[in-house]
Amino acid sequence: MSMVEVKNLIKQYKHTKIRSVDDISFKVEEGEFFAFLGPNGAGKTTTISILSTILSKTSGEVIISGFDVQKEARKVREKIGIIFQKPSLDVHLTAEQNIRFHAALYGMCGYRLSFKLMPKAYRQKVLELAEIVGIADVLFKPIKKLSGGMQRKLEIVRSLIHMPDVLFLDEPTQGLDAVSRRSLWEYINQVRNQFGTTVFLTTHYIDEAENVDKVCVINHGKIAFCQSPEVMKQNFLRQELMVDSVNREQLTSELSDLGLDYTINRLVVVPCQGSVQELILKIKTPLSVLKISEPTLEDAYVEFLKKNGGIE
Amino acid sequence: MKNVLVLQRRKSKLHRELGTIFAIFAREVTLLFKSPAFIGMSIAMPMVMMGMVGGNLMENMTGGLNFEFGKFMLVGMLVNMLFVTTTQSMTTLVDDNDSNFNEEMLVSPISRYSLAIGKILGGSFGAIFSMLGTLIAGLVLKVTLPLSRWFLILSLSPLMCLSAGAVAMLVIGMIKNKKAANYAVMLITMPQMFLCGAIIPIKSTTGLLKILSRCLPMTYCLDLVRAVVYHDSAEHDSVVMFNPLVNCVAIVVVTLVCLIIGTYFYAESEKNK
Numbered sequence: 001m002s003m004v005e006v007k008n009l010i011k012q013y014k015h016t017k018i019r020s021v022d023d024i025s026f027k028v029e030e031g032e033f034f035a036f037l038g039p040n041g042a043g044k045t046t047t048i049s050i051l052s053t054i055l056s057k058t059s060g061e062v063i064i065s066g067f068d069v070q071k072e073a074r075k076v077r078e079k080i081g082i083i084f085q086k087p088s089l090d091v092h093l094t095a096e097q098n099i100r101f102h103a104a105l106y107g108m109c110g111y112r113l114s115f116k117l118m119p120k121a122y123r124q125k126v127l128e129l130a131e132i133v134g135i136a137d138v139l140f141k142p143i144k145k146l147s148g149g150m151q152r153k154l155e156i157v158r159s160l161i162h163m164p165d166v167l168f169l170d171e172p173t174q175g176l177d178a179v180s181r182r183s184l185w186e187y188i189n190q191v192r193n194q195f196g197t198t199v200f201l202t203t204h205y206i207d208e209a210e211n212v213d214k215v216c217v218i219n220h221g222k223i224a225f226c227q228s229p230e231v232m233k234q235n236f237l238r239q240e241l242m243v244d245s246v247n248r249e250q251l252t253s254e255l256s257d258l259g260l261d262y263t264i265n266r267l268v269v270v271p272c273q274g275s276v277q278e279l280i281l282k283i284k285t286p287l288s289v290l291k292i293s294e295p296t297l298e299d300a301y302v303e304f305l306k307k308n309g310g311i312e
Numbered sequence: 313m314k315n316v317l318v319l320q321r322r323k324s325k326l327h328r329e330l331g332t333i334f335a336i337f338a339r340e341v342t343l344l345f346k347s348p349a350f351i352g353m354s355i356a357m358p359m360v361m362m363g364m365v366g367g368n369l370m371e372n373m374t375g376g377l378n379f380e381f382g383k384f385m386l387v388g389m390l391v392n393m394l395f396v397t398t399t400q401s402m403t404t405l406v407d408d409n410d411s412n413f414n415e416e417m418l419v420s421p422i423s424r425y426s427l428a429i430g431k432i433l434g435g436s437f438g439a440i441f442s443m444l445g446t447l448i449a450g451l452v453l454k455v456t457l458p459l460s461r462w463f464l465i466l467s468l469s470p471l472m473c474l475s476a477g478a479v480a481m482l483v484i485g486m487i488k489n490k491k492a493a494n495y496a497v498m499l500i501t502m503p504q505m506f507l508c509g510a511i512i513p514i515k516s517t518t519g520l521l522k523i524l525s526r527c528l529p530m531t532y533c534l535d536l537v538r539a540v541v542y543h544d545s546a547e548h549d550s551v552v553m554f555n556p557l558v559n560c561v562a563i564v565v566v567t568l569v570c571l572i573i574g575t576y577f578y579a580e581s582e583k584n585k
Contacts, residue, residue: 013585054418056583077421088416092343104335105420107328111335 002063003166003198004028004051009060011046020046022221023060028166028214031196035209035229037301038218044202045085047218048170051200052082065165078106081164083155083172091143095135095154098143099126099161106162115140129157133187149180156184160191166198167191173205181205206298215297217304224308233300241270241279244289251285258282267291332422333430340404340434344441354438358393358445359452362386365511367453377513379547382455387465387541388510390446391534394469395476396501397442401435402480405578406493414582424579428485428571432477439473440466457541464540472533475563478570479529485578504530515553529566532559 004027011021021043028034038044049055051062053073062069065079089098096115100122104111109122116123130136133153138146146154152172159167169188173181185208191197201209209215215232217225225232244267245251255262255270260279262270267289272279276292344350366385377384408414417427443466450456457465483500487493506512507521508530517525525531535552536559542548554562 052419054415054583055585074421077419080419082419084412084415086412088412090339090343090413090416091411092346093339097339097342101335101339102416102420104331105417105422107331107421110331111338113338 001030001066002027003030003032003065004034004200005061005063006047006051007061009047009050009062010058011043011050011055012058019058019221021050021057021218024218024221024223026216026223026226028198028200030165031192031198032214033192033199033212034201035212035215036200036202036218037206037209037215038202038224039305042218043221044218045170048082048168048200048202052080052168053077078162079165080168081159081162081166082168083152083159083170085170085174087148087151087155089143089151089155089158094140094142095130095146095150096126096139098154099158102158103161108162125161126157129160132190133157134183147180149176149184152176152180153184153187156187160197163195164197166200169199169201169203171203172201173203173208181208206301207296210297215301217301219305219308225304229297229300232304233295233297235300235304239272239276239295240293241272241276242267242289242291242293243270243283243287244268245285246288247285251283251287254283254285269293329423329426332426333433336417336427336430337433337437340401340431341437343404344434344438350438351441354397354442355445355448357396358389358442359449361393362389362446362449363452366449369511370453378550382450382453383457383541384513384538384551385511386446386450386455386457387538388534389449390443390465391472391530391537392501392505392508392510393442393446394436394439394472395504395530395533396497397439398432398435398473398476399480399484399497399500401438402431402477402484403490403493403497404435405431405484406487406490409488410490418579418582424575425571428477428481428575428578429474432474432481433470435477436470436473439476440469443469461541465537468537468540471563472537475529475533475567475570478567478574481574481578482570483574485574486581488581504528507531508534510534513551515550529563529570532562532566535559536563 006027007025009021009024010019012019024047036044036047046055050057051064051069053069053076057070064076067075067079069076090101093101100111100115100118103109103122109119112118126139127136130139133156135150135153135157138150143151156172173184176184188199192199201212203209210229212229215225215227215229216223243251248268251268252262252264255268260270262268270279280290362385366389369385370381405414408417480500483496484493487496504510507525508514508528509525514525532554535554536556539552539556539559542551
């Protein structure tokens with residue numbers, strides 16, 4: 001079952017002549033981890049805003065968890081959770097008060113004036129989630145006293161309190177340090193594994209999308225690529241052989257004789273056209289260094305944008 | 313993670329909407345108590361307004377009236393301050409927009425009317441609290457009302473606040489800028505104070521001013537409260553303009569119209585960019 005289905009979606013903001021989202025179509029299946037990538041201003045946040053019902057579309061069709069975002073917006077809202085690009089916490093309340101307010105808005109339980117008066121199930125769940133993401137110590141502190149990482153974790157807890165079918169993450173780790181990023185992803189992966197939550201991610205940290213099921217690249221409002229990360233890497237980059245020899249001159253001469261392209265950085269880098277093993281067997285010069293470099297998704301993404309005019 | 317509890321969503325839609333209204337109301341009240349400056353201002357402002365404007369008027373300009381001006385003004389200031397404070401509190405819509413918190417509310421599965429009503433009721437709490445300032449100013453000026461009348465006014469105050477909030481929603485709901493919102497508060501409250509008879513009698517007003525006063529819901533709110541306060545009083549006919557039923561109908565109609573249109577435009581202005 002498709003949890004997100006987008007057909008010919010167009011968004012043109014008022015008083016603008018250019019379409020921010022220009023006739024895009026894609027699907028996200030149940031339980032899938034989906035990355036929506038693109039350079040700044042490509043249309044990622046506009047798309048996520050339409051999918052989460054807070055922005056109207058110009059035309060096209062968007063179905064979330066079986067419900068139309070325009071005709072059944074309320075049902076869609078019940079099925080989704082979202083972490084916005086900019087934190088959307090009430091800084092005057094405590095961390096727990098923010099969660100309590102959210103739980104009440106989603107009809108999970110009634111709002112009581114203190115945590116102690118809240119239902120036992122709510123209290124247990126909040127304490128448990130806070131423990132898992134590491135914010136138990138600051139749960140009753142004002143948001144103003146929480147670090148950026150803590151605030152992001154709190155938003156994760158808040159967005160999951162109503163167990164959404166689809167979790168939209170709009171650059172969730174922006175501004176976080178490496179440790180916070182890692183623990184955040186560990187938790188999101190735990191949630192995915194346990195509840196099969198579909199995750200829709202936009203990020204500028206391409207390494208975060210390395211393990212996703214599908215990558216969709218949006219550029220100038222149009223879908224430029226939509227496949228698995230492996231296919232993206234295969235399409236845009238090759239493995240590279242990194243070699244060196246005590247007699248580097250002999251090595252480069254041999255590579256030239258074999259008709260192989262190479263570049264010299266710290267080592268001699270030879271892009272693999274076919275099998276790596278075959279390439280190694282062709283080289284007779286004794287090697288002092290032999291490494292195989294696998295392209296990362298980020299490498300493939302940058303290469304893709306270079307070829308498609310996303311980088312000027 | 314193995315034992316993570318799954319909370320069950322409430323099934324009754326009405327129950328959920330009422331819960332939402334209460335949650336939003338409770339948040340507004342919590343924020344109010346976290347803002348000592350707002351509490352101080354909401355008590356000080358009616359004292360200043362009534363003490364300075366009312367005090368001067370009482371001493372210099374009320375010779376030819378057929379009723380006691382102090383009592384007239386006390387009721388007027390009570391209702392006016394309910395309107396001013398509720399309108400002022402609606403600017404938190406703009407604050408929420410600035411802090412991005414409105415996205416959290418707009419993406420949740422709640423009726424936009426629940427959001428508006430919750431906000432207005434939250435603001436009403438502060439407004440009713442501000443009645444204390446008027447009461448103190450009244451005591452200083454030696455203008456008082458019987459306790460039973462106070463309770464009647466108190467029981468009518470949520471209706472006044474709802475009406476004030478609905479009018480504010482119509483204007484402030486579409487504003488995204490704090491400075492513009494503050495000007496809007498002035499634009500809404502100042503004309504109402506003078507056109508609706510809060511401190512200046514309008515029973516004999518004619519022409520354009522009469523038309524404008526009849527268009528504003530505060531006119532009917534004030535008149536309803538005065539009808540209650542002056543009930544069985546010899547001054548009743550000199551002070552009260554309409555039948556209480558007319559006031560009630562006018563308040564309900566204007567409030568509903570403003571609330572529906574204001575909430576619609578608020579939701580649309582957020583969504584249709």
